Amino acid sequence: MIVFSGAGLDRAAARRREPEWLEERRTEQRARAVLMSDDGVLVDGGRLVLDPPSREAVFLGLMDEVPVFADHIGAAEPPRGHAAGLREAATELPSGEAALAAYAGSLLAWHRRHRFCANCGAPTEPRDGGHERVCPACEAHHFPRTDPVVIVRVTDGGDAILLGRQARWPEGRFSLLAGYVEPGETLEDAVRREVLEESGVALDSVAYVASQPWPFPSSLMLGFSAIADRGEPVPGDDELAEVRWFERGEVQQAARGDGPLMLAPPYSIARRLIDAWLAER
Ligand SMILES: [Zn+2]
Secondary structure, rough: OOOOOOOEEEEEOOHOOOOOHHHHHHHOOOOOEEEOOOEEEEEEEEEOOOOOOOOOOOOEEEEEEEEEEEEEEEOOOOOOOEOOOOHHHHHOOOOOHHHHHHHHHHHHHHHHHHHHHHOOOOOEEEEEEEEEEOOOOOOOOOOEOOOOEEEEEEOOOOEEEEEEEOOOOOEEEEEEEEEEEEOOOOHHHHHHHHHHHHOOOOOEEEEEEEEEEEEOOOOOEEEEEEEEEEOOOOOOOEEEEEEEEEHHHHHHHHHHHOOOOOOOOOHHHHHHHHHHHHOOO
């Protein structure tokens, strides 16, 4: 199971466009809303805090026919429990609930950042259960964003893997190379460009592996594996402080929590890609 995915709900994308149907769902006695504050999602006793939805709630979907919404409570005091950042939620909550929190967090973050029309600057209004905003002044339609990020496990085809350390990370922490997809690029183009820019390493083969919603605030991580000739990598931009090949044994040791190398947390796709490589031998 990929963390932040698999909420297991029916998004009811066709029905949610009907305001009457949506209002009936919102006012059902069993309807519930995930609550997000400015500090994160509300959690109590390792489970999501779920309350009846407000009038401003955005619709997430139906879970076993139960309508599920999300509400932003801003800086208000939590009714119960505490606000957990989504990284914390990923480890505290059951995986289906972490996925709901990620979905709610990304959608509500988009609403907070898109209150004004990008076309004419007028205030926009939510539609479609919160899956669209419309500008009454110029009639532009705005949809929730998902920003594609490629992340790539580069190996030499054998026992070495290419890892980088971002300048803002502590000493010893390394991970796979990653970057945003730019306009006009295929995913494979983006993988090749990012690795070349960040390490000077040219890739031979590139293959898609898996994806993960990454709600910080609204990325989609697209995981690839690639093979390259083992040359001497050089950090090519300001993002990485170090980039180098690691031997399988060093990475195995780090995966056990030993040694100087620190890997990404277990809920990340970076770690899944690394662990899958370790499991090959
Ligand atoms: Zn407008």
